[in-house]
Amino acid sequence: AQSVAQPEDQVNVAEGNPLTVKCTYSVSGNPYLFWYVQYPNRGLQFLLKYITGDNLVKGSYGFEAEFNKSQTSFHLKKPSALVSDSALYFCAVHRDDKIIFGKGTRLHILP
Amino acid sequence: EAGVAQSPRYKIIEKRQSVAFWCNPISGHATLYWYQQILGQGPKLLIQFQNNGVVDDSQLPKDRFSAERLKxxxxxxxxxxxxxxxxxxxxxxxxxxxxxxxxxAFFGQGTRLTVV
Structure with a gap:
């Protein structure tokens, strides 16, 4: 069965520091991997995706993610965190016409 | 491009009452999803439509939930x-x-349902 794991419920980072939000996946075949962000009282917004090609993908708001096939990971990263990055982040896999979400990681950026 | 529209934004009902939510997807998008997101959890797929046909409703509690996508x-x-x-x-x-x-996927802002 396809699944996505986000091992951290919450990540705290000081403003200006680099951030990483972890995601691992279990998918048969080639994975289509996505990151979505949810701000308070808002729906989910697409951040970036990996379909094929370069393992480092860049997305909205300065975020990027690295696809690592050997570690089955797709960690979300940003070189310098902003307070406005504080939100709930979801990793997702699109497979067999379905979207499967991880449980989410709450990111707190401390001023 | 207009986004996914949902209404209402908030709804409070008593248990055993009925409620309906409406969604208008982005024009031209053939696939439509309904997700349930309980506080502190990731979205759970309830039902997925491809045009007006159901692709997946395996997690829809069919004894109480129903969905349609006419036209x-x-x-x-x-x-x-x-x-x-x-x-x-x-x-x-x-x-x-x-x-x-x-x-x-492009998401609407959601409807927050409170059952009391």
Whole structure:
């Protein structure tokens, strides 16, 4: 069965520091991997995706993610965190016409 | 481009009452999803439509939940009768199919349902 794991419920980072939000996946075949962000009282917004090609993908708001096939990971990263990055982040896999979400990681950026 | 529209934004009902949510996807998006998001959890797929046909409703509690997508455009999700555990945010999303591959989903702002 396809699944996505986000091992951290919450990540705290000081403003200006680099951030990483972890995601691992279990998918048969080639994975289509996505990151979505949810701000308070808002729906989910697409951040970036990996379909094929370069393992480092860049997305909205300065975020990027690295696809690592050997570690089955797709960690979300940003070189310098902003307070406005504080939100709930979801990793997702699109497979067999379905979207499967991880449980989410709450990111707190401390001023 | 207009986004996914959902209404109402908030709804409070008593248990055993019925409620309906409405969603209008982005124009041209063939795939429409309804998700339930309980506080602190990731979205759980309730039902997925491709045009006006159901692709997946395996996690829809069919004894109380129903959904339809007439004419393959907008959709309604109904709960009858509601239970306390149905309190959640109901998210509607839509996506394109490009060359047989599903693109990213675009989400509405959701309907926050509180059952008391």
């Amino acid at each position: 393959g455009v907008d959709s309604t999700l109904k709960i009858q009768p509601a239970k306390l555990e149905d309190s959640a945010v109901y998210l509607c999303a839509s996506s394109l199919v490009v060359r047989g591959m599903f693109t990213e």
